[in-house]
Amino acid sequence: MNRLRVLLLKEWRESMRNKMVLFGVIFLPVILVATSVYMITLGDGADDPVGQIILFNTSLMYFLLLPAIIPLAIAVYSIVGEKEQTTLEPLLATPISDLELFLGKALASVIPALVVNWISFGAFLGIIRLLVGSVPLQTLTAPWLASIFGLSPLLALFSVGITMIVSSRASDARAAYQFSSLAILPGIIPLVVYSSSKTLVDLRLIILEGGVLVVACVAVMYFAIRLFRREQILTRWK
Amino acid sequence: MITTQNLTRRFGALTAVDSLDLHVDKGEVFGFLGPNGAGKTTTVRMLAALIAPTSGEATIAGNELGIHNRSIRRRVGVLTETPGLYRRLSAQDNLLFFARLYQIAEPMAQVERYLKLFDLWERRAAPAGSYSKGMRQKLAIARALLHEPEILFLDEPTAGLDPEAAKTVRDLIETLRSDERTIFLCTHNLDEADRLCDRVALFKTRLITTGRPQELREQMYGRRTVVHLANYRAGIENQVDLPFVKHIDVVDERLVVSLDDPEAENPALVKRLVELGADVQFVTELRVSLEDMYLDLMEANDESS
Ligand SMILES: Nc1ncnc2c1ncn2[C@@H]1O[C@H](COP(=O)(O)OP(=O)(O)OP(=O)(O)O)[C@@H](O)[C@H]1O
Numbered sequence: 001m002n003r004l005r006v007l008l009l010k011e012w013r014e015s016m017r018n019k020m021v022l023f024g025v026i027f028l029p030v031i032l033v034a035t036s037v038y039m040i041t042l043g044d045g046a047d048d049p050v051g052q053i054i055l056f057n058t059s060l061m062y063f064l065l066l067p068a069i070i071p072l073a074i075a076v077y078s079i080v081g082e083k084e085q086t087t088l089e090p091l092l093a094t095p096i097s098d099l100e101l102f103l104g105k106a107l108a109s110v111i112p113a114l115v116v117n118w119i120s121f122g123a124f125l126g127i128i129r130l131l132v133g134s135v136p137l138q139t140l141t142a143p144w145l146a147s148i149f150g151l152s153p154l155l156a157l158f159s160v161g162i163t164m165i166v167s168s169r170a171s172d173a174r175a176a177y178q179f180s181s182l183a184i185l186p187g188i189i190p191l192v193v194y195s196s197s198k199t200l201v202d203l204r205l206i207i208l209e210g211g212v213l214v215v216a217c218v219a220v221m222y223f224a225i226r227l228f229r230r231e232q233i234l235t236r237w238k
Numbered sequence: 239m240i241t242t243q244n245l246t247r248r249f250g251a252l253t254a255v256d257s258l259d260l261h262v263d264k265g266e267v268f269g270f271l272g273p274n275g276a277g278k279t280t281t282v283r284m285l286a287a288l289i290a291p292t293s294g295e296a297t298i299a300g301n302e303l304g305i306h307n308r309s310i311r312r313r314v315g316v317l318t319e320t321p322g323l324y325r326r327l328s329a330q331d332n333l334l335f336f337a338r339l340y341q342i343a344e345p346m347a348q349v350e351r352y353l354k355l356f357d358l359w360e361r362r363a364a365p366a367g368s369y370s371k372g373m374r375q376k377l378a379i380a381r382a383l384l385h386e387p388e389i390l391f392l393d394e395p396t397a398g399l400d401p402e403a404a405k406t407v408r409d410l411i412e413t414l415r416s417d418e419r420t421i422f423l424c425t426h427n428l429d430e431a432d433r434l435c436d437r438v439a440l441f442k443t444r445l446i447t448t449g450r451p452q453e454l455r456e457q458m459y460g461r462r463t464v465v466h467l468a469n470y471r472a473g474i475e476n477q478v479d480l481p482f483v484k485h486i487d488v489v490d491e492r493l494v495v496s497l498d499d500p501e502a503e504n505p506a507l508v509k510r511l512v513e514l515g516a517d518v519q520f521v522t523e524l525r526v527s528l529e530d531m532y533l534d535l536m537e538a539n540d541e542s543s
């Protein structure tokens with residue numbers, strides 16, 4: 001088995017046994033999907049077109065919140081946990097490469113975040129279909145699909161990068177949580193603003209947001225990778 | 239197995255390890271002794287290719303440090319200062335994870351072998367967080383051994399353990415001693431070093447001395463025989479006119495006799511004392527504990543620097 005896979009499986013095995021992480025990965029999506037479904041069914045029958053638009057935009061925003069928040073829950077514990085348990089040194093004593101370690105930690109958060117997000121979206125559509133009898137066409141437009149399949153991975157990457165940087169500096173999970181949650185806001189602020197706008201989400205905004213995120217991800221990953229060197233981890237991390 | 243030349247590591251303005259020259263042979267149990275902050279852990283980290291030296295060179299298991307680091311990591315095992323286990327994972331999963339990272343051929347079988355060897359097999363499914371301190375230490379040593387390293391670094395393996403757990407770990411180290419494996423042992427426990435190590439190094443940022451514990455004693459103090467007499471008569475020490483006796487001290491009415499070769503010379507010494515009318519009760523060798531020697535050497539070192 002290659003080392004990256006070994007590390008990923010270990011991360012997930014540990015996460016499964018961590019209540020805080022499970023809460024973020026399971027409970028949060030359930031609440032958000034339930035709320036979205038409620039809003040859409042409400043909006044579907046509403047007469048007020050502006051009210052309807054706001055409800056649709058807000059529920060789309062939920063599916064962009066998930067990929068940003070889930071990695072936070074996993075990555076904080078996968079890095080702070082490693083520090084608290086003093087397992088970094090034995091881990092670094094193995095022939096694992098710095099890049100494998102970095103990728104393992106990053107993918108351990110990004111993959112579940114996307115899987116959970118897409119399952120949630122599927123569940124969302126399925127439940128609505130069950131309740132209303134059809135899927136509202138507003139949820140299958142180009143901006144929606146571009147957001148859910150294009151922006152989500154970028155948001156997840158950005159969030160995981162920030163969380164990894166913050167966690168490498170933080171000595172406990174609580175502090176890491178607080179600082180990283182602040183840091184993911186810039187990634188979703190435009191969408192928050194948009195969710196209260198009076199027109200349906202527009203593809204141009206999604207593309208613009210995507211472009212900004214690509215640049216931000218490259219920058220964040222560059223710094224995160226530099227932090228993930230043996231020497232740095234052992235001598236500089238708090 | 240381990241050779242270092244001028245190995246130096248600085249942290250900013252602080253020099254943690256200064257021009258270390260060491261040579262450790264294959265199959266040796268080598269004790270690395272020094273006070274807190276001496277730079278022992280820093281040295282181990284450098285030798286295990288975890289952090290880079292600031293300057294100097296080292297060859298570890300035939301691989302040059304800084305050039306073949308990955309190969310070094312494959313060949314050495316490290317017991318770090320804190321056991322570092324994944325508390326939520328079972329003992330078995332902890333070991334399996336590392337066995338797979340080292341890409342050993344049959345991870346399951348190897349993990350089972352070490353869990354059994356270290357008497358942890360029955361508790362393999364329990365989370366490592368539920369283990370006692372001694373069990374954790376054993377598990378951490380098992381982890382360091384899984385890939386059958388040629389060199390094993392043990393950073394204070396018995397620190398913080400109760401006497402029984404410490405003995406278990408020491409016995410374990412004793413069983414690991416083989417011609418094939420080199421053990422580099424950092425410890426504060428001088429009695430432990432005395433018992434386990436073929437050679438020891440005394441170290442405090444710089445190397446102070448190295449040698450077999452017994453040789454170091456003889457170098458420093460020579461060899462001495464203690465004679466207990468039933469009735470000490472003042473001045474008897476001056477009447478012992480034997481050419482090989484270098485010096486006699488009287489401590490608590492006991493004679494402390496310095497000589498080079500007690501095995502050959504003690505019988506004549508006893509005979510002479512009996513001739514002088516002394517009633518000899520016990521004849522023993524004075525063994526300076528490694529601890530006393532360590533303290534003397536450290537004191538001398540601090541004075542000279
Ligand atoms: N990452 C680091 N940054 C700055 N200084 C460091 C770092 N690591 C070690 N030092 C310093 O280097 C010196 C040697 O530390 P080291 O941990 O190697 O000592 P030690 O012999 O293992 O001590 P102990 O017996 O307490 O474990 C100390 O003064 C320590 O403060």
Ligand SMILES: [Mg+2]
Pocket residue numbers: 278279280319393
């Ligand atoms: Mg130390």
